[in-house]
Each structure stands twice: as C-alpha cells, then as structure tokens.
Amino acid sequence: MLRLTLSRLVSLAVTLLAVSLAIFLIMEVLPGDPAAIMLGTAAREDTLAALRQELGLDQPALVRYLEWIGGILHGDLGQSITYKMPVATLVAERMNVTLPLSLLAILISTALALPLGVAAAARRDGPVDRAVLVFSQLGVAVPNFWIGLLFILFFSTWLGWFPAGGFPGWSAGLWPAFQALLLPAVALALPQAAVLTRVTRSATLEVIGADFVRTARAKGVDKGGTLRRHVVPNALIPVTTILGLQLSFFFGGAILVENVFNLPGLGRLAYQALNQRDLVVIKDIVLIFSGLVIGVNFLVDIGYALLDPRLRGRS
C-alpha cells in the first residue's frame, strides 16, 4: 500500500512538471502581446516598451519559466497582469465559487446516477430501464450550457425562483449563495449524470450475470441482498474510474456554465485571462486545474485499493 502510494506520488510530480512546461511553451507560441492588449491601438511604441519592462516580458523565455516555477515552489503564484493583484488572492476568491459548484454538481450527478443505474439494471428492459435509457440518452446529447440557458429562461425569467446568474458571495449568507449555485450545478451535473448512469447500469448488468451472483442466489440470498452485498460493491470499481475521469469535465464544463450563469469562478477567470492574454493567470490556472485532476486521479487509484482488496498487494 505504501509502495503504491509512493510510486503514484512520484508519477504525479513528474506529470505536473511536464504539464507546466507544456503550458509555458503553448503560451509562448500563442500570438498576442499582453502589453499591446492593455494599452490598446493608440499606444505609442515607447509606452508599450515601458509596460513590457514593467511586466518583465523583456526577459528571455528560460528566465521567465524558471522564475514562474521557482515562485510556485515558494508558494508565490505571481501578479496578474490585468488585475494587478496577486494571482493567489484571485484564485482563492474564485475557488470559493468553483469548488462548491463542482462538488455540488458531483454530488447531484452521483446521487442521480447510482440509484438510477442500479434500478435500471435490476429490472432490465422494464419500464424503469426504458425511462432511464431515454433520460441518459438525452443527457448525453444536450450540452450543459444549453441546459443552463433553458434553466435561466424557465426558473429565473419566467418563474422568478432563482437569480438569473451572478453570485452574491458567501458573505451574503448560505442560502442566497446556495441558491445562486444550484441551477448551474444541476446544469453541470445532468450530462455527467447521464454518462454515469449508463456506466453504472452496464457495470451492474455485467456483475449480475457473473457466476458468483448466480451462486449467491442459488444459496438462497434474496434479490435485494444479492444486489447490496455482491453486485453493487463489485460494480462500483468501474464507476469510480469514470467518476475520477469525469472530474476534469466538471472543471472544464465550469468554464462554459460559469459564463452562462455569470459566476465569478475559476473557469470564467481562465476564459477572461485567455482573452486578455493575462499569461500569469492562465498558466497558474491551467496548472491548478491539472493539479486537481491529477490529484483526484491519484486519490481514485488509492480508492481502488481500498475498494478492491486484490489491488492492495500490487504496486
């Protein structure tokens, strides 16, 4: 178990380093001069040069890369070019939106998918199964931002139950903040829930057909007991894998959903920073997103070992 954890940690660090280099190189070749974007088309050449110097853009690429990585290792994410404030502060502010949003979406998605998937598999081709298949087919086909737009039209503009976007901040109270996050979280969760439902259904079906389940039934364990004790625990392994992979979709999807609902989260910050070529912010956010996804997959790996005793001995 310890060896498994250690080897996974080393590969995690190596992956992050490779990611940082890739981001840096991509931002180098991406056209766009942050100084020219800040100062617009009327700026004179000497003004542009002054700003480039102020931003440190006149330094060679290697120096800038090392300074960036060195800063991160010291816990300094650098200064945003456009906002002129520490990226760490910006990111912390935005995390307050994106993290609860993603967690809420994961919660909703799992809470929908697991029962639906198992219920569908338990009575294959029954009415529940049919309904679940239609729901999941729709969910996979419809993009989250479009669901978001429909939600706004229906729940905000028409019924007036929810704000039409924006985020009052946690300081405004738990309920208003939760209210602002609920619709986007559902919009974000539905497509992923659909995928997860299908995976849960097929994983459960596969296990139901296995010999040991038939044996359990033959021994006289009732249907519900077989499902609980033998089928679901075994079906959870592929489901956990998919859930881990989906996490990147939750963060990626947050970019679109946060834009539609006008939520000041990390996704929207990333989008704005890319538009404005706020290189420092983009690089940091991509690294943070990558770190989160890699970190979660690390946890999923460890999670397997806990779910599947056979994996504990291997490294």
Added chain:
Amino acid sequence: MTKRLLTAALLLSVSVIPAFAAKTSLVVGMPIEPPGLDPTVAAPVAIREVTWVNLYEGLVRIDRTGKVQPLLAKSWEVSPDGMTYTFHLQEGVKFHDGSTFDSADVKFAFDRARDPKSTNAQKQIFAPITAIETPDPATVVIKLKETSGNFLYYLGWGDAVIVAPETAAGNAANPVGTGPFKFKSWTRGDRVELVRNADYWQKDKTKLDSVTFRFINDAQAQVAALKAGDVDAFPNLGAPELFAEFQKDARFKAVAGNTEGEIVAGMNNAKKPFDDVRVRRALMHAVDRKALVEGAYSGFGQPIGSFFSPNNPAFVDTTKVIPYDVEKAKALLKEAGYGNGLSITIKSPQMAYASRSAELLSAMMAEVGVDLKIVPTEFPAKWIEEVFKNKDYDVTIVAHTEPLDIDIFARDSYYFNYKNDTFKAAVAEAARTTDEKARYAKYAEAQKILAEDVPALFLFQLPKLGVWNAKVQGLWENSPIPSNDVTEVSWSE
C-alpha cells in the same frame, strides 16, 4: 419562492410607513469587467465606464452632448498665442482619502502621465506640454510647445483625470479620486460597488447613495438580468436582435444612441490591389450600408461615409460621396483590370457585429464579381498581432471606439498602410487650430478626403443600445466619450 414570500412580508410591513421614498441605489450592467480601475495606466473602455467622473475627475469634463465643461478647474484663460493655459482650480476639494486637492496634484498627475516610464495609453495628450507651473495652490499654468485645438477636450478624457501622489500607485485595485462616489468593494468577476462621497465638493449634486456595476458578458444573460430585475440599467446592451422587444415593453426605456465607435473594414492600402483607388472605390460602391446595418445590427446604427462620429459637432454626412451602385463598382473594377474577378480575404474577429458584417460584405462583393473569403481571427490578442502589428491582411473589420480618432489615418505605422499628405496636412492643421469654426471646417475637409479616397470601407456607427428601468432618469443616450456617468441619475417616485 422563499425570497418572494419574504419580499411580500417585507412590503406589507413597510407599507405602513407613509409615502414611497424614491430608490437611491442603482445597479448598472456592463458586458466587460474592467482590468483594474485606473484609467491613466491602461486603455480598456470598461475602466472608463466605471470610473470616469464617478470616481475620478479631471480639470474639465465632456458633457452628454460632447462639449467641454469645467470640473476641477472652475475657469481658465488661454494666452493670445494659444501656448499658455492658466487654470483656476476649485477650492475645498478633497480626495476620498481625506487629503486636499490642489495645484500640486495636477502637476503630479500630468508629470506622471508624461514620464518616460508612464504607461498612459493616450500619452500624446500630454506631448505638447513643455512645463507645468503652480504659482499658488489654486492655480496651474501649462505651457505648450505648439498650439492645440483639442488640448482642453483631451483633458476631459479618462486618461487625464487627477490622481494624488500618495495613492496613485494603488489606484488600479483601490481607486482614490475626487468624484461624487467612493470605491467600496470589488468582487472580481462579478461587481464593483461605489458609495456616495459625503464630503463631495458639489454638495447635493448626486441623488444616488450607492451604485453597483455588474459584469455580465453573455447577451442572453444580460437580457435575463434586466427582466428578472437583477440589473436596473444596461447602458450598452449586447443583443441588438432583442432590443426591439424592450422598446415595446413599458417597464423599460430602450434608447438607441450613438457611440464614438466607427465600424470600418480597413484595407491594406500598400498591398495590391488596394493600392489602386479605383479598386477601393469599387468595393465601397458594392456595399449597401443600409442592408448591412439591418443584417448585422438589426437596423440600429447610422451608416457612415467617412471616419467621424455623428456625436461630434464637426461631423458632416459623407454617405452620398460613394453610394451603393453595383454597376459603377463593376465598371471601376474593369477599368482597374479586374473585370474577370478578384479574390481577396477578410480577417474577421469573433465579435457578433464583425462576423455578421463580414458575411454580408462577402455576399455583396460576390454581386460585383469579387470573391471575399472570410478568415476568422481572435480579438484582441491575435488581431493585434497579425493585422495591427504585422499588417498581414487584405481586408479586416473592427470598430474604432476612441473619440476623435480620425488622425489614425494620418499615422504612418498604422495598420491601414495609408499615406496621403493632403489628408495629413488637413488633420494636423485641424489639431493646431484653436478657433472653433476654422477647426470644424478643417475636420470637414479631412472627412471628405477620406470619403473620396476610401482607405477603409466606412460602414456604420456602432450604436449605443441602452435599456433601463422606466423609472430611472438621467442616464446618457449617446456616449460622446466612453463612460457611464451616473452623477445625474435618479429614480422617479
């Protein structure tokens, strides 16, 4: 639902209080969030739309009709030779941090903007200045090296607001000015909140106690926020196709005005075939501006024939100089040697007005035998790199939003690659001329030269589609300068 019940309960309990006091808070929606709140160190329009005359004030200001009015300078004299400006300052003015405003602050602010290390986006405003003297705390004397007809006007811009030496460096995150509103908070990505400045030098000038600017980029979300009442006003709505809906709705006031932005399809004048004026004229003849406005901006937006805002008193209508005329376009192309067709590209950024216009232009060009291929590009980053800096393009399309920027056609290094000495001389003389009438005449001449020479396809003025709660009064209909001046806004009861 709970919110509704709460509101209902609140209304019931409040209704006992006699009469309804008018609301004193305002929520203004803006499409783009400003990057920082200091208009003296960066160009984006959004910075001015939050801060100009709300937070910061200049010696003078531009009013809603585009005219120069006194502000921190209560009066001024210009020497007979036009080279010395003496400003008499308002007394008893305080910055938001409590420090006193005087002539030393004016000198500091302008010297900071002129400094070699300054990153002021409109440094040319300060280029004619040779010396700034402060004979006493209430007087500033500015000496110029040449006469400047627009000097006072430029001092009304956001780039020339007065900042204090103690606080200037931190203004981007924590703005300190002399305006009627003070900075309260900025939830990045969402809103900036301002509150009434109780010590403002013009007592009782403003009726609002607080103003919140909310940043909503998506056009659909803007409409939803207005309809849900989350936002009281959207001075510049991003969805022209939904604007008419608001015009019919009695709860809202929907006003179509003008901005300072000209939408033009710039051509690379140094490159074949655009170096031939006959080709440029032919392409202009091929454009049906009215149909373009209809298709690209739902019919809002005034067609233009040159590069000057209809808000400006020196504006002349030049749309008749090269009118829509397919036959003439074909004849001119034939004369220039392109009778058998011509194949060119247009680099079109992602903004809705640009990509829609590019598609329409492409269809109109096809009518005269020109194959105009659309090449998408990304604004601002990629466009600035490819088109603006490297001049790697045939035709492109953007809105130029700076006020009084006709001189961009006189700049040698500008992306149009346009060189016309007669035009340059006319613009330079207009800029030098201090007599108003003579200056307007010179600008009229410059406009006509551009209309005939067509260095760019002049399409239409970017409209300002304002939508606000019908009870909100005092917002600007046009924007002769990028701003959301809320100093005269109030709610009717």
